[in-house]
């Protein structure tokens with residue numbers, strides 16, 4: 683199997699309305715170019731400096747998504763070009779993204795990362811921390827003019843127990859649905875639910891995912 687045949691096979695299984703992020707972290711540009719030539723235009727990386735090197739070297743019609751944990755002091759490197767930041771897990775980080783986006787005259791789309799797994803190692807907000815951020819947005823309409831919260835992201839526990847994974851995805855979906863009940867503002871427009879990776883994306887789609895982040899099933903050939 684090749685990268686392009688892997689990619690096309692996965693794309694065929696995705697329903698309309700589900701966006702594929704090709705997760706290309708640690709892969710060389712030559713691999714990314716194979717996916718690009720097969721039509722892929724959305725790539726996900728988990729290190730800002732690696733993503734920036736790839737952005738500089740590759741065609742400019744690519745959308746770059748930051749899917750990893752974001753270090754505040756590196757936001758400035760991606761602010762000129764990043765399309766979507768999946769891993770926002772604090773108001774402080776949102777404020778830094780806002781500040782750097784303003785310097786670049788941009789509005790940067792962000793997903794709030796929710797903690798849904800049963801693992802100490804994963805990052806993310808719990809529901810009360812999510813509500814604190816949403817309340818801040820609602821009570822400070824003239825702040826955070828340069829970010830837009832467009833949805834939620836989450837990662838299930840790394841386990842073979844499909845029932846557990848499904849329950850975690852359904853939990854995230856229900857948080858997403860209640861977020862969509864909130865009054866929208868210019869910077870709160872939730873429409874994207876980013877959940878599902880190589881091992882669990884079909885389950886994630888059944889549970890309401892609109893964006894899947896797939897790496898090894900595409901790039902491990």
Ligand SMILES: *Cc1c(COP(=O)(O)O)cnc(C)c1O
Pocket residue numbers: 705707728749750837878879880881895896897898899
């Ligand atoms: C690596 C990674 C993925 C892709 O994982 P695969 O199992 O290789 O598909 C998805 N999301 C995040 C946040 C990742 O770090």
